[in-house]
Amino acid sequence: MATLATLGTTSLLRFQKADPLKGSPSPHLLGSLSSQLSGIKLSCNLPDVAPFKPISSPFTPLQPVARRVCPFTGKKANKANKVSFSNHKTKKLQFVNLQYKKVWWEAGKRYVKLRLSTKALKTIEKNGLDAVAKKAGIDLRKE
Numbered sequence: 591m592a593t594l595a596t597l598g599t600t601s602l603l604r605f606q607k608a609d610p611l612k613g614s615p616s617p618h619l620l621g622s623l624s625s626q627l628s629g630i631k632l633s634c635n636l637p638d639v640a641p642f643k644p645i646s647s648p649f650t651p652l653q654p655v656a657r658r659v660c661p662f663t664g665k666k667a668n669k670a671n672k673v674s675f676s677n678h679k680t681k682k683l684q685f686v687n688l689q690y691k692k693v694w695w696e697a698g699k700r701y702v703k704l705r706l707s708t709k710a711l712k713t714i715e716k717n718g719l720d721a722v723a724k725k726a727g728i729d730l731r732k733e
Contacts, residue, residue, distance in 0.1 A: 667685050691705075693719055696719070
């Protein structure tokens with residue numbers, strides 16, 4: 591229930607909650623808001639409500655996404671232009687040729703599953719996995 595009372599230049603707008611046990615609303619004011627621009631004072635009865643419960647499920651963090659970067663060579667996507675027949679240029683990305691590959695690790699006597707570029711694969715075949723991993727600063731024992 592809302593009532594408006596005007597006293598000179600100040601207006602008072604009151605919101606009251608109807609009390610179910612009594613037939614009339616209670617006159618207690620629990621909160622008020624004053625506006626200095628218009629000179630209107632707003633006050634209302636705040637209901638007894640339960641604490642806020644979120645409607646949706648609790649926030650779950652997103653899973654990390656694998657970057658399109660080779661850990662051995664540092665290769666990443668190249669920005670380029672796609673050129674049409676009319677010579678209209680549109681921006682595009684040329685991604686690295688990344689492959690999942692199981693490579694035999696001689697020092698660990700086991701296979702290591704890696705996501706690496708085809709250029710890194712050729713380098714590993716030429717120089718060996720230990721040398722390439724050491725140069726890139728990759729610890730193969732963690733994987």
